[in-house]
Amino acid sequence: NSKVIQTPRYLVKGQGQKAKMRCIPEKGHPVVFWYQQNKNNEFKFLINFQNQEVLQQIDMTEKRFSAECPSNSPCSLEIQSSEAGDSALYLCASSPGQGNTEVFFGKGTRLTVV
Amino acid sequence: GDQVEQSPSALSLHEGTDSALRCNFTTTMRSVQWFRQNSRGSLISLFYLASGTKENGRLKSAFDSKERRYSTLHIRDAQLEDSGTYFCAAEGSNYQLIWGSGTKLIIKP
Numbered sequence: 001n002s003k004v005i006q007t008p009r010y011l012v013k014g015q016g017q018k019a020k021m022r023c024i025p026e027k028g029h030p031v032v033f034w035y036q037q038n039k040n041n042e043f044k045f046l047i048n049f050q051n052q053e054v055l056q057q058i059d060m061t062e063k064r065f066s067a068e069c070p071s072n073s074p075c076s077l078e079i080q081s082s083e084a085g086d087s088a089l090y091l092c093a094s095s096p097g098q099g100n101t102e103v104f105f106g107k108g109t110r111l112t113v114v
Numbered sequence: 115g116d117q118v119e120q121s122p123s124a125l126s127l128h129e130g131t132d133s134a135l136r137c138n139f140t141t142t143m144r145s146v147q148w149f150r151q152n153s154r155g156s157l158i159s160l161f162y163l164a165s166g167t168k169e170n171g172r173l174k175s176a177f178d179s180k181e182r183r184y185s186t187l188h189i190r191d192a193q194l195e196d197s198g199t200y201f202c203a204a205e206g207s208n209y210q211l212i213w214g215s216g217t218k219l220i221i222k223p
Binding site: 002033035037041042043045048055056089091098099100102103104105107108110 | 144145147149154155156157159162164199201203205208209210211213215216
């Protein structure tokens with residue numbers, strides 16, 4: 001069973017508001033991923049980290065999201081100005097390394113932008 | 115770009131029957147994971163395979179070791195608790211997971 005902890009489970013924000021969610025990866029896992037799952041069950045990779053360093057991120061994340069994985073603190077993903085289209089399930093995952101390793105997911109944060 | 119084609123998109127079975135899900139990859143993948151997602155959104159990892167087959171109870175999964183272009187998930191003797199949406203996710207060359215579109219499985223008494 002995964003030990004990745006995501007908070008909050010549910011988040012409701014108005015358009016234009018900031019939306020911040022947190023993730024504590026499994027102990028000993030230096031690689032953290034964020035994925036977005038929309039209402040059509042489509043997954044989109046957002047960003048990944050190795051320790052505190054960003055490895056890869058998509059254009060949308062770079063422009064509209066603020067994400068970090070500080071040492072000794074939870075990782076976080078924050079939408080600077082929420083839009084209706086950001087309503088989705090945000091899934092955090094961690095793994096022991098980059099590549100050829102199992103990825104473990106948290107229970108997700110379901111964001112609703114009203 | 116790299117894609118994953120998952121089939122079937124939906125499946126309705128009676129308890130006690132067997133089923134098979136399949137994911138085809140448009141290119142060679144490093145590994146594959148299978149998940150079941152419940153109604154609250156929680157993703158439960160079923161299998162991780164870099165090659166070969168794995169079995170866990172009534173579930174069995176295989177990853178084509180030669181071409182690395184497809185994977186299967188077999189469910190034997192389906193039970194009500196097997197209901198959910200199943201996803202395969204393959205690891206591409208850039209280490210990101212590429213997801214299938216999901217199989218919604220309903221088990222009927």
